[in-house]
Amino acid sequence: MLIFSSSDKGGTGRSVTSCNLAYRLSLLGQDVAYLDFDFGSPTAGAIFEIPTLERGTRNGGLHSYIRGRATEPVRADIRTTTERQVLKERPPGSGKLTLFPGDVGGAEFSLTNEHIKKAAELFQTVEREFDVCIVDLSAGRSSALDMSLQAISPKNRPKKAEAVRWLLFHRWTTQHVIAASGLLLEENGILSCALAAGFARREFLRLVRTIRTAVPDASAFGKKTTAEQDAWLSRSDDILKTLAKSRGLGLDMLAGTTPLEPMLLWREQVIMDVDVKRRLADKATTQAFEELANKLIDDEAWEGFER
Amino acid sequence: MFSAVPDAAPSVFHERNQGTTVQNLGLSHLSVAVGHFYMDELENGEEPIRTQFERVKPWLDAAKASAISGGERPRVSTCFLVDDYFQHWPDAPQIMEKLLRLSREAGVTIDYVARESACARRLDGFQTAELVATRLLEEPFPEGANGGRPPISMSGWMSNGKPPRESRVLETMESHVWEPAHEFGERNHSIYLDVELWDSQGRPGGEDDGELGNRRYSCPFLAAVWQLIRLGLLRQDGQPALKVTDFDGEWRTEWDQCPDIVKVNPSAQPFYAYRSLSILPRTFLPIEHSVQNIINHFLPDPAVVESLDRQAGAKNVPLPPVIADRLSHFFLAGGN
Amino acid sequence: MARPVGPSDPGGQRPQVVLGAVTTGLLNTSEPLPLEAARQALALLPGVSPDWHRHPIEQVVSPDIFFGLDCRLAVPPGAGSQPRVIGTARARAVLTAGHILQGSARVEVLLDANRRRLPWAHYAARTGVVEAINRADPADLVTGFLQGAVNSTVLDLGKTGAYVMSLLDRVPQIDRQPRLKTETGRLLWAVHVQDGAEPDSLVELRDDGMLRVRIGTPAELLPQFVEFCEILALHHWLLSALRNAFERSNRRGRRPEGELDPALSYLGHMWNPEAHLPHEMRGLWQRLENEAQLTWEWKSTVTRVRDKVSLLTRKAIEEALHKEVV
Known part of the structure; x- marks a missing residue:
């Protein structure tokens, strides 16, 4: 299965959520590959706490591969290369967790057919080994995004190939909802790119789901909230829901919600069950990740919230 | 070790289908x-x-x-x-x-x-x-080919070196300096040559990958x-x-x-x-x-x-x- | 295999070191390719047909293709500077039983050759050979190469092998729907050519999962040794692939049959290391078997898989009967 992670703005928690989903999926017994397509600033190495890959690799990462400068991209087994002790352990029944890093100093490029061919070949190669491949795209419109859409379009991907899911991450604020909707539906957005790549509108939108990240609840105001604060929050939430619905990002598109996690405000990292045990992280966070991970690999649950 | 072949008897079964046998020519x-x-x-x-x-x-x-x-x-x-x-x-x-x-x-x-x-x-x-x-093989760049780079896809040109300036689109923010042409096998001075092998009279939108019929x-x-x-x-x-x-x-x-x-x-x-x-x-x-x-x-x-x-x-x-x-x-x- | 792989030394010089890599994986198809289709698919160059065998296991070998090289050779830490080499690598694809694909690449290293890069025609006339323009000790080159490529300045033939395998993804006979998840197997080998010397070899597996084979041997046995490495790589991959399928069948929330059935139908019948093993390599293989017991491990793994399948089948039957009774 191929999962693409996209977002309009930076700071949505797209990469960190995707890394956490990768980790959770591997706990669920899936062999997981994480492809860092954020060519301008690869970050997955830092999130998985792999010191040698903090800003990507110098030895032929995904960017080099796509540009035809490497016959196969460098990869790293996350559990054996991470600095984080608890992440090194592979629980029984869990699957592989592998990072395909980007390149140090990679950058935007102008897209050619050759790049699209490479991307399609890359997905093919990775899918031969892994159950789930998460492709983390940079924020906003990018060549990597366009290239990915072309590579998974019906023109290039066999009909019977494994499932594709397209995730759109946005934070739960007015600006973010408007921006995410714009990226998906406005001109030169994801949908119009997909249509140009050969998708039918309905067929592509069936793949897309949104993830609302860092959604606060009343506790964000502090330990004690006033009645006014509660009312305001509830009203704001309603306004946002109406806005999201009117912008085509309603409940029918929603894959899940992740709560505001203070740990992630300081440091983008994988939140593990031990962090909850040590009371560093909120249980709601790991629960949200796990629920999402389960939904992603369960076709019925996924299709279940199709409109 | 090699002398210690367990079964030194000559083989009985022989199957060898050489795909191509090269014919000796009258020369x-x-x-x-x-x-x-x-x-x-x-x-x-x-x-x-x-x-x-x-x-x-x-x-x-x-x-x-x-x-x-x-x-x-x-x-x-x-x-x-x-x-x-x-x-x-x-x-x-x-x-x-x-x-x-x-x-x-x-x-x-x-x-x-x-x-x-x-x-x-x-x-x-x-x-x-x-x-x-x-069967044409482009020359590798000096210290630029370790077996991990796919062969450059044939552009329809064949050169004996590096052109005077990067002709490709420069990557964003990559530094851009002029460099003279350079023959890879040069002896003191370069004679840089770039030869057109074919052009594609291609149909509009047609790609030059294997559509040999289009090549002139x-x-x-x-x-x-x-x-x-x-x-x-x-x-x-x-x-x-x-x-x-x-x-x-x-x-x-x-x-x-x-x-x-x-x-x-x-x-x-x-x-x-x-x-x-x-x-x-x-x-x-x-x-x-x-x-x-x-x-x-x-x-x-x-x-x-x-x-x-x-x-x-x-x-x-x-x-x-x-x-x-x-x-x-x-x-x-x-x-x- | 049939195509001659002997050392080429048009200048009368002989390579002192030969380096190679074999990558092994499943061809990207749901079912094995029939022999005819395989022969078409492996015709990687026009005008030359692949070599092939039908018995005891079908095998097709592509013509050699070449890759330009200009890079450094790795040497062990403390052994001085890395020599620069220029020339071409030779690679071929091998398809066994229509389903297991290998990319096999190698270079012969000439030491004490020219001190600067010559016009390309010189290298084009010595296919499969690289010339070092700096001095180097053959033993260091063997050790250095077997460390594995740590960066993109040193020779990385494993990537060449992987590229050759990827050429087969593009042929029309491939449906791209294998039912089994597998990992690419990697093997590096290095020969210190020693005429008349007592041949000496070592097969090593490190925790990166890559096999390393080191040998000192006379030049005449090089072709047989390459075949030995290809056979070893193939069987090590078979074992890894079957174990991987078994391990995956025990994962959370998974239908074990989904892993075990394709594993058995794809791999179950494939074990036959002596099928194409050259005569001269039988002794070496035997020694390897005595110590590593690969065939024993294969048999016991297959038995484990079959036992699990029978248990699952029995359980399924019992459940069906139980349902009928209820």
């Missing part, structure tokens, strides 16, 4: 191309044709006398390549009659006549040129194919890529109905040869320079090389390993 010591004309020159007056053949004659005689044969009686064959690829004149019988008559009168015997089109595509539709195009090969490319054919280095399933047909006494009106190579002199020595000499008008100098550049990047089938080496070795004929060393040229002065 001359030297193949001489006796002049060249563009099709319109063949169409026009007889005098320039006669003059060129008369100028070829003494050098052909010299070549025959000096052919490197390792002590055997030298075998030299002559050939003439008809330019029917870029220009298409529909009066083959008349042109061939004129060509053979004028060469004979000048004392130059043409043994074989070949069509340039056949170097691109054979009469039976086989893409001869593809045998060369797929350049003159140097076809001339390189022609040299490799003469040297017996181009094979299809071990057989020569272009075969020789005996002249049946009649030229077809259309060039594309004529055989690929016709033996017009029944008593000629073999067409294929260890070495080649091309006697050409001086204007062909840049083309032959380009031919050499193409051939320098051609990687022959090792089995074919081995077959030729074996044949040469058996008769003590010296055969240089570098293909371009098997080529020689004489350029006729221009003007009249």
Whole structure:
């Protein structure tokens, strides 16, 4: 299965959520590959706490591969290369967790057919080994995004190939909802790119789901909230829901919600069950990740919230 | 350890299906191309044709006398390549009659006549040129190829170095400095050469990946194919890529109905040869320079090389390993 | 295999070191390719047909293709500077039983050759050979290469092998729907050519999962040794692939049959290391078997897989009967 992670703005928690989903999926017994397509600033190495890959690799990462400068991209087994002790352990029944890093100093490029061919070949190669491949795209419109859409379009991907899911991450604020909707539906957005790549509108939108990240609840105001604060929050939430619905990002598109996690405000990292045990992280966070991970690999649950 | 073979008995079962067995060819010591004309020159007056053949004659005689044969009686064959690829004149019988008559009168015997089109595509539709195009290997950048880079996809050009300035679109924020051209195998100074191999007359939107039918090969490319054919280095399933047909006494009106190579002199020595000499008008100098550049990047089938080496070795004929060393040229002065 | 792989030394010079890599994986198809289709698919160059066997296991070998090289050779830490080499690598694809694909690449290293890069024609005439323009000790090159490429400045033939395998993804006979998840197997080998010396070899598996084979041998046995490495790589991959399938069948929330059925139908019948093993390599293989017991491990793994499948089948039948009774 191929999962693409996209977002309009930076700071949505797209990469960190995707890394956490990768980790959770591997706990669920899936062999997981994480492809860092954020060519301008690869970050997955830092999130998985792999010191040698903090800003990507110098030895032929995904960017080099796509540009035809490497016959196969460098990869790293996350559990054996991470600095984080608890992440090194592979629980029984869990699957592989592998990072395909980007390149140090990679950058935007102008897209050619050759790049699209490479991307399609890359997905093919990775899918031969892994159950789930998460492709983390940079924020906003990018060549990597366009290239990915072309590579998974019906023109290039066999009909019977494994499932594709397209995730759109946005934070739960007015600006973010408007921006995410714009990226998906406005001109030169994801949908119009997909249509140009050969998708039918309905067929592509069936793949897309949104993830609302860092959604606060009343506790964000502090330990004690006033009645006014509660009312305001509830009203704001309603306004946002109406806005999201009117912008085509309603409940029918929603894959899940992740709560505001203070740990992630300081440091983008994988939140593990031990962090909850040590009371560093909120249980709601790991629960949200796990629920999402389960939904992603369960076709019925996924299709279940199709409109 | 190796002597401790547990079962030293000779084998009973043998199954070996070698995909391709390379055929040993009948070989001359030297193949001489006796002049060249563009099709319109063949169409026009007889005098320039006669003059060129008369100028070829003494050098052909010299070549025959000096052919490197390792002590055997030298075998030299002559050939003439008809330019029917870029220009298409529909009066083959008349042109061939004129060509053979004028060469004979000048004392130059043409043994074989070949069509340039056949170097691109054979009469039976086989893409001869593809045998060369797929065996060209671009030179690696100095310290820039460790086996982990895919071969550069053929752009339709072949160079011997690095162009003076990065011609590709520069990556965002990558520094941009001017650098002079650089021949990779230079000796003190560079002679940088970039040769067009083909252009794609492509249909709009058509890609240049494998759609060979769309390619229009350049003159140097076809001339390189022609040299490799003469040297017996181009094979299809071990057989020569272009075969020789005996002249049946009649030229077809259309060039594309004529055989690929016709033996017009029944008593000629073999067409294929260890070495080649091309006697050409001086204007062909840049083309032959380009031919050499193409051939320098051609990687022959090792089995074919081995077959030729074996044949040469058996008769003590010296055969240089570098293909371009098997080529020689004489350029006729221009003007009249 | 049939195509001659002997050392080429047109200049009369002989390579002192030969380096190679074999990558192994499943061809990207749901079912094995029939022999005819395989022969078409492996015709990687026009004008040359692949070699092939039908018995006892079908095998097709592509013509050699070449890759330009200009890079450094790794040497062990403390052994001085890395020599620069220029020339071409030779590679071929091998398809066994229509389903297991290998990319096999190698270079012969000439030491004490020219001191600068020559015009390309020189290298084009010596296919499969690289020339070192700096001095180097053959033993260091063997050790250095077997460390594995640590960066993109040193020779990385494993990537060349992987590239050759990827060429087969593009042929029309491939449906791209294998039913089994597998990992690419990697093997590096290095030969110190020693005429007349007592041959000596070592097969090593490190925790990166890559096999390393080191041998000192006379030049005449090189072709057989290459075949030995290809056979070893193939069988090590078979074992890894079957174990991987078994391990995956025990994962959370997974239908074990989904892993075990394709594993058995794809791999179950494939074990036959001596099928194409050259005569001269039988002794070496035997020694390897005595110590590593690969065949024993294969048999016991297959038995484990079959046992699990029978248990699952019995359980399924019992459940069906139970349903009927209820």
